[in-house]
Amino acid sequence: MRRASSSSQRVSLTPELRELLDEHPQVSGGIAHYPFPSNRRHRYENLDRFPDGSVVVGDAIASFNPIYGRGMSVAALEALVLHHTLASDDRGNLAVRFSERAEKVVDIAWLMAVGADFAFPETTGPKPRGTDLFGRYLSRLTRKARTDGELREALFRVIMMEVPPTTLLRPGVAWKVLRPTRTGTRPDHHSSAEGLSRNTSQVRDSGTPDDR
């Protein structure tokens, strides 16, 4: 992000923002950091045995870099999955039945978070197949969504986890994204909706919780 200095004319600021910057000194100390800079996932669905009648939910399955604002959405969708799992006639093997269904919810958030992280060369960890290609597509979509309400709506519905990312590949959306622009501006991978500025990141997919 370009630094906004009150002595610089490179960035145009509103009078209110300029006043705030003039009044408040910039600080670099005393900033609280999020304790671990990573997306972290434990695959309970891969365990052979699990205590009967117990389930793991929320951040304990997968926690996401808070910058993506995914954790509560995932936890809420998992609660819904648990509701449906408990409501089914099958009473046995709750953990396995729940984990297998929850996996599908986590997969979507995981792919989006990990995909956005891999826009940064510093990111380490297993990269899901197709990450770079979809990242470039998403960057192009994000750039065009600035001036296209339909694309913006499609993108936000995915970000809010109302619909899966595959909806962004529907022909009507794909055509708008892929058709050449008159300006011929190069897609900027770092401008993806989720590729917000960050220094380093790690992707940790534990395989099973016992692999650590």
Ligand SMILES: Cc1cc2nc3c(=O)[nH]c(=O)nc-3n(C[C@H](O)[C@H](O)[C@H](O)COP(=O)(O)OP(=O)(O)OC[C@H]3O[C@@H](n4cnc5c(N)ncnc54)[C@H](O)[C@@H]3O)c2cc1C
């Ligand atoms: C800075 C930050 C910003 C975030 N912003 C967003 C956002 O904008 N949108 C979004 O969707 N998500 C966001 N998240 C993620 C979201 O907060 C979490 O994904 C969500 O709270 C996970 O819910 P949970 O119930 O799994 O865990 P938690 O909310 O962490 O709940 C776990 C609870 O268990 C308690 N506990 C822990 N150990 C024990 C113990 N031994 N005995 C008894 N109790 C215990 C804890 O005190 C806590 O109350 C953010 C996270 C952070 C850190």
